[in-house]
Every structure is written in C-alpha cells, then in structure tokens.
Amino acid sequence: MPDTNKTNRLVSNALIFNEKDELMVVKRAEKSGNGLLGVPGDKVEPGETPAEALIREVREETGLDVISYAFFDRVNFEAIGMDVTVYIADTTGSIKLNPRECESYDFISVDLLDIEKFYNPEPALVKALFEKISFYLKCKNELKNLTRKKNIFFTDRGNTSIRLALMLAKNMGKTKVIIQDQGGWLTYEQYPEKLGFELIRMKTDHGLILFDVLKRLIDKDYVLLMNSMPGYITLQNDLDEIQDICTKKGALLINDVSGSIGEDVAKYGSIILGSFGRWKPVNIEYGGFIAFDSNEHKKFVSENFDKEVIPFYKDLYGKLLELDNRREFFTKTNAKIKADLNEMDIIHKESPGINVIIRYSEDLEKERLINYCTKNNYEHTECPRYIRVLDNAISIEVKRI
Numbered sequence: 503m504p505d506t507n508k509t510n511r512l513v514s515n516a517l518i519f520n521e522k523d524e525l526m527v528v529k530r531a532e533k534s535g536n537g538l539l540g541v542p543g544d545k546v547e548p549g550e551t552p553a554e555a556l557i558r559e560v561r562e563e564t565g566l567d568v569i570s571y572a573f574f575d576r577v578n579f580e581a582i583g584m585d586v587t588v589y590i591a592d593t594t595g596s597i598k599l600n601p602r603e604c605e606s607y608d609f610i611s612v613d614l615l616d617i618e619k620f621y622n623p624e625p626a627l628v629k630a631l632f633e634k635i636s637f638y639l640k641c642k643n644e645l646k647n648l649t650r651k652k653n654i655f656f657t658d659r660g661n662t663s664i665r666l667a668l669m670l671a672k673n674m675g676k677t678k679v680i681i682q683d684q685g686g687w688l689t690y691e692q693y694p695e696k697l698g699f700e701l702i703r704m705k706t707d708h709g710l711i712l713f714d715v716l717k718r719l720i721d722k723d724y725v726l727l728m729n730s731m732p733g734y735i736t737l738q739n740d741l742d743e744i745q746d747i748c749t750k751k752g753a754l755l756i757n758d759v760s761g762s763i764g765e766d767v768a769k770y771g772s773i774i775l776g777s778f779g780r781w782k783p784v785n786i787e788y789g790g791f792i793a794f795d796s797n798e799h800k801k802f803v804s805e806n807f808d809k810e811v812i813p814f815y816k817d818l819y820g821k822l823l824e825l826d827n828r829r830e831f832f833t834k835t836n837a838k839i840k841a842d843l844n845e846m847d848i849i850h851k852e853s854p855g856i857n858v859i860i861r862y863s864e865d866l867e868k869e870r871l872i873n874y875c876t877k878n879n880y881e882h883t884e885c886p887r888y889i890r891v892l893d894n895a896i897s898i899e900v901k902r903i
C-alpha cells in the first residue's frame with residue numbers, strides 16, 4: 503500500500519543561460535551529490551514558495567542574484583517522491599561556487615549535454631525535460647527573428663500578453679489607450695478600462711491607421727494598442743512611420759501580431775505580442791508571447807505573471823517552421839476568393855491579407871455571398887462587427903480553413 507500521508511519533497515531548479523544560450527551546469531560535490539552533474543537549485547524549505555527557494559538556492563550555490571525568472575516546467579519524480587519546479591532564471595553578479603555544494607561549473611549547449619552524467623532519478627523524465635529546453639531555445643530564437651526583439655516571454659494566451667503589455671504601459675505612467683475603431687480584438691475594448699486607462703477609439707480606413715488622425719490624437723501619455731493585420735484583412739504596411747510618430751511624441755506602441763506574424767510589420771513596436779490560439783497563423787490552440795528589448799520590462803513581467811505556462815515548445819517549433827507555408831496558403835486562398843468575387847465590393851481588395859470582407863448594399867447580394875461560402879465550405883461572419891469592419895458586409899474567415 504502506498505503511504506498516502508507522505509508528501510513529496512519539493513525542489514526548485516534554475517535554468518541559467520549565457521548569451522550563447524548555453525546552460526549553466528554544476529558538478530555536485532562528492533559528499534553531498536556524488537559528483538553528478540545538475541543545474542543550480544535544491545530543496546524548498548518549510549514556509550518558502552518554490553520561487554523564493556529558487557532565488558535563495560541560486561545565491562547559496564553559485565553566488566548569483568536572480569533578477570527575473572519564469573516558470574518552465576514541473577517534473578514529478580514519483581519513484582523517489584520528489585516534485586521539481588524548473589524555472590528559467592536571469593542572474594546578475596559573478597559566479598562564486600559554494601564548495602560544500604558544487605565543485606565546478608560549465609556552460610554547455612543543451613544539445614551536447616551528456617545526460618547520463620546527470621543526477622537522473624528517472625531517465626525518461628530528465629530526457630524529456632532537456633528536449634523541452636532545446637525546443638524552448640529554438641522557439642525563442644525564431645521569435646527573436648520574427649519580432650527583432652531581444653526578450654521573448656511565453657504566456658498562456660494572447661489575451662494575457664495584451665493585459666501584461668497594458669500593465670507595463672501603466673507602470674510607465676501612460677494614462678490613455680488608443681485603439682482602431684474597427685479591426686481590433688475584443689479585449690482591446692475591455693482591458694484598458696479595467697486597468698483604469700481612458701479609452702479612445704480612433705477613426706481608421708476599415709482598420710488601417712491614418713497618419714493625420716494619429717498625429718492629431720497622440721501624445722506622450724498615450725499608448726497605441728494596434729492590430730497590425732486589422733480584421734485579418736490587410737497589413738498596416740507603413741508601421742515604420744507609425745512607430746516614428748509614436749517615438750517623436752513619446753507614446754508607446756504595442757503591436758498585436760497574432761495575424762501578421764512572419765511579415766515585416768511584425769517587427770515594429772516597443773512591445774510586440776501575439777496569440778498561438780486556434781485559427782491563428784501559428785496555431786497550437788494555446789499560448790501566446792510578449793516581446794520587447796527592455797530588461798526593466800522583463801523584470802516587471804516576471805514579477806506580475808505567475809501562471810504556469812504549459813511547455814508547448816516542441817509543437818510551437820513545428821508550427822513556426824510551417825509558418826511560411828501557412829501564409830502562402832492564406833495568400834493563395836485569399837486571391838482565389840477575390841478573383842471569384844471580383845465584381846463585388848471587396849474591402850482592401852488590393853492588399854495582401856487572410857480573410858476577405860465584401861460589402862453588400864442589398865439582401866440579394868448578401869444572400870449570394872452566403873451561398874458562395876456554403877458552396878465552398880468557407881466559414882463566414884456577418885458585419886458590422888468591431889473585430890472585422892463596421893460596414894454591412896460578409897467576412898469570409900479564411901483563417902479558419
């Protein structure tokens with residue numbers, strides 16, 4: 503009979519990387535750790551949270567100070583009754599090993615680690631953990647390329663990233679949030695007010711931001727929270743100039759790239775975020791990210807986000823590798839629909855997009871459009887709708903194909 507009263511021993515471990523993405527590996531002292539390899543971290547003391555233990559253990563074992571951290575994974579070694587919470591930790595200071603605990607250290611590429619030499623209570627679990635770490639690094643680097651940002655932080659969903667971005671803006675002293683009057687996302691309308699911002703809906707050309715309107719409105723107290731593929735129908739191709747306007751006025755640009763990821767426009771903004779949810783170009787039905795250059799932002803996010811994001815990196819990396827194909831498929835389908843309905847009133851007809859939105863002026867036209875969707879097995883949604891356009895129109899949801 504298993505002893506049901508026995509509680510597992512809690513341990514916190516730190517994944518500390520150098521600038522080459524090599525992992526800090528310590529050789530445990532013969533006496534306390536049989537000379538095996540491991541990563542910094544040890545037991546959670548009574549009354550401590552796993553995160554507090556992480557900070558204390560890293561300092562005790564390595565002399566480094568943890569400045570920010572993020573949950574990475576939880577590994578449950580049933581056989582020896584040990585629950586390990588694994589964090590990614592950013593540290594400062596210089597390494598000064600505690601000789602009672604660690605003999606030596608090294609930074610090693612995760613793909614070259616010999617896990618046979620690791621403290622390894624259940625080889626399959628340790629192997630799986632290192633595989634996740636390897637895919638995490640690949641995803642992080644791919645997203646760095648896609649956004650041109652230094653820091654990538656994974657979240658449980660796009661909405662969480664939006665909330666975090668707005669919290670960062672609040673922390674920077676911003677008081678007003680401008681959103682597109684159409685083509686945005688539901689939480690752009692909800693979160694700013696919940697967080698105590700004044701919300702301004704800016705007139706756009708069916709989601710596309712107009713420079714003159716923006717210039718007249720924006721100032722240093724403002725955040726521009728924008729969808730760079732408004733309504734999933736067109737790209738805001740002149741984002742470099744929008745970024746310029748924001749920078750000159752001292753305003754903060756938050757760019758939601760859920761629809762535009764993989765395009766050049768996804769590289770602009772002080773804060774870039776996106777969703778990997780269902781029907782997005784990168785679709786793992788879960789998760790999102792937030793990206794920025796500032797290390798201050800990184801610390802703030804680490805202190806204000808404590809959800810345990812599922813380590814989805816293997817799936818995500820697969821989808822990131824498929825992104826170009828997925829986008830090509832969208833472009834082709836979008837062009838086919840536009841050709842089929844060429845004589846109708848297509849919004850942003852000449853621009854590349856995913857969805858196709860067609861305006862109608864009478865019921866007969868509307869019926870014709872719905873029949874076209876049914877015949878081709880395309881899902882559609884009826885407008886006016888804030889997240890698409892505010893006209894009488896049918897949005898053909900190519901992104902759902």
Ligand SMILES: Cc1ncc(COP(=O)(O)O)c(C=O)c1O
Nearest residue numbers: 659660661687758760777778779
């Ligand atoms: C443009 C855009 N941003 C953010 C989100 C929210 O993402 P999530 O569902 O992952 O919270 C969505 C969801 O559809 C979206 O379309």
